[in-house]
Amino acid sequence: MTTTSTPASDVAQDNARTEAQEVFVSLLVHPLVSARPRPALFRSALRHRTRLSEWSARLGYRLVLAGSVVRLHRDPSGPQRTAAPPPMEPPPRRDLVLLALVAAACEDSVGSTTVQDLSDEVRALSVSPAASITPYDPDRRAERQAFVRALAGLTELGILTRRTSDDVLLKQWEDEGTGVGGGFDIDTDSLLQFTDPHTVGLALNGADGIDADDSARTATRGQRMLRTLVESTALLYADLHPADAEYARTQRSWLAGQATDMTGGSVEMRAEGLLLRLRDDSRAAAEATPAFPAASAGSWFALKMLDAAIKTGPAPDDVGRVNLSSGAVDAIAAHLHAEHHRALTRALSDSPGRIRVVAEDLLVSHGLLRVAGDGGWTLLPTAARYRDPKAVWEPALTDERSVGGAGDDMVDDAAVRP
Structure with a gap:
């Protein structure tokens, strides 16, 4: 009777690839990873940065490691103005406006700040002649509540870190508009990677009439099809430009292999398109997969x-x-x-x-x-x-x-x- 065993080196390589795939899927969900709020994910991203950079480039993204931050910048490609799919439950527009203003206010602070100081700075920014938004009014409780939600969003990203765990000061400021509201430390590395002017410019202004340029569409075709499959997990031929749909049909084996390599999932090839199924035992996949139906x-x-x-x-x-x-x-x-x-x-x-x-x-x-x-x-x-x-x-x-x-x-x- 003969038995065979897998060499330890092969097992180690398989484990490393599986871990890298887990990290890559996590980066698609959390494209800004700071060492303080997510130390384990940050360490894993550093450990697999070579492979992660290769996969990011395959999709036309840029993986940046700066100080204590890992940032996946999703630049638009070809006729696509956005790269990532929209969130299932997008926050209210006003919350997004205030979050961006708070981030801008953090740039004028050094090291640490308070809720009241940030609020004062946001009010000044919102009424500046260059601003084309409804001015921020901290005298209204609804505005203060939206402001606190913006603080929570930047805290989750690691840009802000609360100096105290006591909620009393923050709650008092939110309810009554009095006091300093509590203190925050500012992570400059995370703040600098929060947005990228290059990415924003491509998304808002386009790139040299690219929509009407068939050569640009052709040059980015494989990249865009792969993005859709990996980010949305479903590439439906009927949703595509006819030329893109034909490409996806003829290259479906290549697309499936690339998506499987980066995520560790499996791809179903159907008459209507391709469907990426992430691993059932993956924690990152569970976080990336919508909970439907939920227990409600x-x-x-x-x-x-x-x-x-x-x-x-x-x-x-x-x-x-x-x-x-x-x-x-x-x-x-x-x-x-x-x-x-x-x-x-x-x-x-x-x-x-x-x-x-x-x-x-x-x-x-x-x-x-x-x-x-x-x-x-x-x-x-x-x-x-x-x-x-x-x-x-x-x-x-x-x-x-x-x-x-x-x-x-x-x-x-x-x-x-x-």
Whole structure:
């Protein structure tokens, strides 16, 4: 009987590649990594920086290591104005404006600052002649709350670090607008990598009429197709320019191999396109993958509406899409509202229209649905993965109608479980 064993060097190389893939997926989720808030990820990125730089360049991105920061800059490529897909739950525009203003205010501070000092600086920046935004008004509580959310965003990125763990000062400033609000240290390395004028310029101003330049489209074709597959995990031929779609079909094996090499996942090759499935045992993949369906009534009723739309709608068209009229969608919502009324939360039980709105928002954000201008639904090929869901409706232990303040995800008369 003969036995074989894998050389230790091969095992070490496989482990190193797997760890690098884990770090790369994490960088796609957290493109700005500071050593203080994420020391383990920062150390791993340093350890695998050569391979990570190679993969970043493959996608047309730039990996920058500066001091205590690792930054993945996603520059636009070809006719694409943005590189990364938009967030599923984007913050309000005002929050983003204040976050950018706070970051700008940090540039004028050295080492440390306070909430009140930053607030004063942001107010001055917002009323400057060059600013074309609504002036920041710290006398309004809603503005102070948005300002505090901006501080939290920069803290998560490692740009700001709280000097004390006591929330009293910050809460007092947020509620009353009095006091200093607490102190923060500023990480200059993180702040300098927060934005890049080159990337911003490409995204906002374009690059030499690139939209009309077929040669630029051709030159960046492989890079753009690979970006879509890696970042969005679904490359649908129907969404592409005809020339790009033809390229993706003929080069699908190469695209699949490249995506697998960088992420450690596997790629399904289907008639409608390519689908990247990340590893089930990967912590980074779990963070990168939307939680759908989640353990909430809204999520499960969105799934029920999706399943009903697949079953009652017409057959898929030649690119795998299912199209329903707005009236057909309303009928599905009305049926679910009547059939499962006792299992609805207070918010969902108001009307069938409320179920439809919640379902649409969730399904669109998860890349399963597009809504036409007339309200009609177009189910994308990715929706077929959610056919025939199994949901168990169990009586709740308490009647939430008798308890004040139930939230949207609190079940009234029944609990929803996958």
